[in-house]
Amino acid sequence: xxxxxxxxxxxxxxxxxxxxxxxxxxxxxxxxxxxxxxxxxxxxxxxxxxxxxxxxxxxxxxxxxxxxxxxxxxxxxxxxxxxxxxxxxxxxxxxxxxxxxxxxxxxxxxxxxxxxxxxxxxxxxxxxxxxxxxxxxxxxxxxxxxxxxxxxxxxxxxxxxxxxxxxxxxxxxxxxxxxxxxxxxxxxxxxxxxxxxxxxxxxxxxxxxxxxxxxxxxxxxxxxxxxxxxxxxxxxxxxxxxxxxxxxxxxxxxxxxxxxxxxxxxxxxxxxxxxxxxxxxxxxxxxxxxxxxxxxxxxxxxxxxxxxxxxxxxxxxxxxxxxxxxxxxxxxxxxxxxxxxxxxxxxxxxxxxxxxxxxxxxxxxxxxxxxxxxxxxxxxxxxxxxxxxxxxxxxxxxxxxxxxxxxxxxxxxxxxxxxxxxxxxxxxxxxxxxxxxxxxxxxxxxxxxxxxxxxxxxxxxxxxxxxxxxxxxxxxxxxxxxxxxxxxxxxxxxxxxxxxxxxxxxxxxxxxxxxxxxxxxxxxxxxxxxxxxxxxxxxxxxxxxxxxxxxxxxxxxxxxxxxxxxxxxxxxxxxx
Amino acid sequence: xxxxxxxxxxxxxxxxxxxxxxxxxxxxxxxxxxxxxxxxxxxxxxxxxxxxxxxxxxxxxxxxxxxxxxxxxxxxxxxxxxxxxxxx
Numbered sequence: 064x065x066x067x068x069x070x071x072x073x074x075x076x077x078x079x080x081x082x083x084x085x086x087x088x089x090x091x092x093x094x095x096x097x098x099x100x101x102x103x104x105x106x107x108x109x110x111x112x113x114x115x116x117x118x119x120x121x122x123x124x125x126x127x128x129x130x131x132x133x134x135x136x137x138x139x140x141x142x143x144x145x146x147x148x149x150x151x152x153x154x155x156x157x158x159x160x161x162x163x164x165x166x167x168x169x170x171x172x173x174x175x176x177x178x179x180x181x182x183x184x185x186x187x188x189x190x191x192x193x194x195x196x197x198x199x200x201x202x203x204x205x206x207x208x209x210x211x212x213x214x215x216x217x218x219x220x221x222x223x224x225x226x227x228x229x230x231x232x233x234x235x236x237x238x239x240x241x242x243x244x245x246x247x248x249x250x251x252x253x254x255x256x257x258x259x260x261x262x263x264x265x266x267x268x269x270x271x272x273x274x275x276x277x278x279x280x281x282x283x284x285x286x287x288x289x290x291x292x293x294x295x296x297x298x299x300x301x302x303x304x305x306x307x308x309x310x311x312x313x314x315x316x317x318x319x320x321x322x323x324x325x326x327x328x329x330x331x332x333x334x335x336x337x338x339x340x341x342x343x344x345x346x347x348x349x350x351x352x353x354x355x356x357x358x359x360x361x362x363x364x365x366x367x368x369x370x371x372x373x374x375x376x377x378x379x380x381x382x383x384x385x386x387x388x389x390x391x392x393x394x395x396x397x398x399x400x401x402x403x404x405x406x407x408x409x410x411x412x413x414x415x416x417x418x419x420x421x422x423x424x425x426x427x428x429x430x431x432x433x434x435x436x437x438x439x440x441x442x443x444x445x446x447x448x449x450x451x452x453x454x455x456x457x458x459x460x461x462x463x464x465x466x467x468x469x470x471x472x473x474x475x476x477x478x479x480x481x482x483x484x485x486x487x488x489x490x491x492x493x494x495x496x497x498x499x500x501x502x503x504x505x506x507x508x509x510x511x512x513x514x515x516x517x518x519x520x521x522x523x524x525x526x527x528x529x530x531x532x533x534x535x536x537x538x539x540x541x542x543x544x545x546x547x548x549x550x551x552x553x554x555x556x557x558x559x560x561x562x563x564x565x566x567x568x569x570x571x572x573x574x575x576x577x578x579x580x581x582x583x584x585x586x587x588x589x590x591x592x593x594x595x596x597x598x599x600x601x602x603x604x605x606x607x608x609x610x611x612x613x614x615x616x617x618x619x620x621x622x623x624x625x626x627x628x629x630x631x632x633x634x635x636x637x638x639x
Numbered sequence: 640x641x642x643x644x645x646x647x648x649x650x651x652x653x654x655x656x657x658x659x660x661x662x663x664x665x666x667x668x669x670x671x672x673x674x675x676x677x678x679x680x681x682x683x684x685x686x687x688x689x690x691x692x693x694x695x696x697x698x699x700x701x702x703x704x705x706x707x708x709x710x711x712x713x714x715x716x717x718x719x720x721x722x723x724x725x726x727x
Contacts, residue, residue, distance in 0.1 A: 537660030540653075541690050548694030551701060553709040560711050561693070564718040568689055571726060572682065573668035580672060587673040588665075593681035600725050602688050609681075616687050618654040621680050637677070 084158035152272075538562050572596070590625075656683035693721045 545561050546553055579592040597603040602612065613625050627635050661679045665672070674682075696717035701709045 533660070533663070537657050537664070540657050540660070541686055544687065545690045545694050545697075548691050549698050549709055551698060551707070551709050554711060556711040557697075557709050557714045560714040560718070564693065564714070564722065565686075565690075567718075567722060568686070568725065569664050570668065571722065572685065573665055573672075575726075576665075576674075577669050577672055586671070587675060588678050589675050590677050590681055593678055593685065597681075597685060597688075600685075602685075612688070613681075613684060616684055617656075617680065621656065621683075625677055625680055 081162055084162050088155055088158050088162070535562075538565050541565055575599075656680055658683070661686075689721065689725055692724070693717055696721055 542558055542561050542565070546558070575596050576588045576592050579595055580586065580588045583589075583592070594603065594609050597609060597612070603609050610626050613622055617625070624637060627637055627639055629635050656679070658679050661682050662674055665674045665679070665682070693714075697709055697713045700713035700716050701707075704710075704713065706713070
């Protein structure tokens, strides 16, 4: 008996959910009908009650709880097995489920529970020792456990430390010392098993209350690294020919690679004059890069061109500059804007001189673009200085869309080169210039940012843009519809023609609506005017009404808004 | 909807009406006038029909010229006809 007690307590020595639950269930047993049903339990109850009464005086409720849990848990298990279903979400049922779901290894086995003689201890012992299982052994165990069961459900089920102390107390009180060592050993094993099972009980609770279940938050790893890596790879591929040249210039090849994506590796002329010479080779690659990364071009194109210029100003650059022009329009703008912001003028002087010669051709292209993007302030500053350059450049520029713009753009580009270094420090995300060796640290940060942040600084025309672009974007919606209805490939010029037609159409439309509203003596154009217009256009006639057209061409949401429909309660929507 | 229910698989045409754009256009043209809320939906309907007719006419012109691609001239000729029709 002592052994059984010890065993039973061993399991309780480490307070586990299971023991607690058992206790709780045991204590609450009297109320459940299940209890009454099973005869087996009755025997247990008889055994449990007297000991529980005796044990009421036990100092620790935990002990009582544990013991009672033990006894009860066996009975409970029987019930649970028999009933198997939880009608209500009560703590009892939850505990039952937990006990059920938790592996039986910890304490009791169903078979043992089924035994007419309740032997919770036996079950537990049976786990360890199949030979065990005497009623007598159980009785003493049951007695204390019943008393314990009278205790409330421990809020600190999980307080293993407390259990242990309680268990030890219980052990001291009711259990012979001889059992203790074994109990401890078993307790450790039991507790370990209980501990192991501890985890499982949580599941049933979550099953019962799915709302409480927590999913591990799925965090998508940021692909920035991969993205940058890809950029670098591409830039590396491009910059491979120029790598040899660049390495002396750029201490960090990676940066240059990164910057390759940027059309303008930040040459920051001031930094490496020698680099400029090496840059001519780079220019080719850079130009290519620029072409590739249109978005980045704005920045790099300017400085790159500068870099390129030092080496081979004319031929290569000219050819590429032309290509880059289309792309680099944005670049110089960005670069110029950036440089303008920082206002790195002192560097620019030196750079300008060099850049002038080099930039002439490439700049011309980029400058045209730059001019569009450059900020006014930058332009003014640069224009003064770069006028000389611009003049020279202009002569060569094939595109001189606007002389001032070119000048400003040119100034921007040399400025960019010089100021790139500064910009990098000031505005890391903006420029990536492969050619800047000292900047590598700064540059490295840039490649990450410029790609995503490139888009904002793409302001081509600060002036007319606000007026034209929204209008164009609105019209583009109908132009897309036109191409969809046409079902045939169309030329770009045809689409522009469609835009003009739409403009004219809108003008006619507004005039007609004005006339109709004035005819009706109104200042607001109402749907009746629209209907009249469509009737006059021949779209609406006696055979085809407006509602038919609405139903044909407009989506449901608009149909509901336009066509009055009767709803319940004698209401019509939209109201007439 | 009988006509434009099916959308080409290649590209999805959004069916939303650019109501803000239409209102802005009207305001810009006739600042002294007001456009009602439901009116701009009908304006959008009108635009759809106009564009539809224009596209049909353009396609016919392109077929007549035995062209596989719509060119500017087709559009121009079609626009003349359709604009005249939609004068109201």
